[in-house]
Amino acid sequence: MRLNTDKLMEELLKEFKKVDEFRNQFRNDFIEVFTSLLHNLFQLEKDEKMSEVLMIMAQQTISFTESIIEKDRSFPEYRKEEELKAMDDLLAKHQILESYEEEIKKIKQTLNDVVINHYPTIYEFTSFGYRLLDRKAQYYSYQFWSGFQQMKIAKE
Numbered sequence: 667m668r669l670n671t672d673k674l675m676e677e678l679l680k681e682f683k684k685v686d687e688f689r690n691q692f693r694n695d696f697i698e699v700f701t702s703l704l705h706n707l708f709q710l711e712k713d714e715k716m717s718e719v720l721m722i723m724a725q726q727t728i729s730f731t732e733s734i735i736e737k738d739r740s741f742p743e744y745r746k747e748e749e750l751k752a753m754d755d756l757l758a759k760h761q762i763l764e765s766y767e768e769e770i771k772k773i774k775q776t777l778n779d780v781v782i783n784h785y786p787t788i789y790e791f792t793s794f795g796y797r798l799l800d801r802k803a804q805y806y807s808y809q810f811w812s813g814f815q816q817m818k819i820a821k822e
């Protein structure tokens with residue numbers, strides 16, 4: 667019995683390590699791509715504060731993406747509709763429109779590219795998954811844009 671427990675623990679640790687490696691790679695790629703984008707859009711140079719903000723953004727992106735994957739797989743239809751409505755209400759409340767700013771569109775496109783490159787499961791999404799991902803990407807793009815605006819003002 668002990669041998670099976672040890673083997674199981676060893677396998678679990680291997681899986682945790684794979685997840686950690688994946689998330690570290692995602693964060694590194696996210697930071698690299700967004701550092702370049704911030705330089706191009708806002709003329710911001712990478713520093714300790716930016717690195718910290720980008721690390722938080724990367725983690726938020728991992729979190730909302732993995733949450734959408736799980737919801738798409740397991741939520742019953744009525745919960746999916748509730749989730750979409752809640753996201754629509756949030757976007758409307760904050761007046762986050764698709765055409766709000768050209769910069770937000772660029773941030774959203776970059777965010778989508780990074781997510782799709784690391785989560786090929788997205789290609790298996792139902793229409794709910796795609797719609798929720800689009801709305802979450804819009805919301806977080808706006809949030810990121812707001813934070814970048816503040817960083818730009820602070821640098822001036």
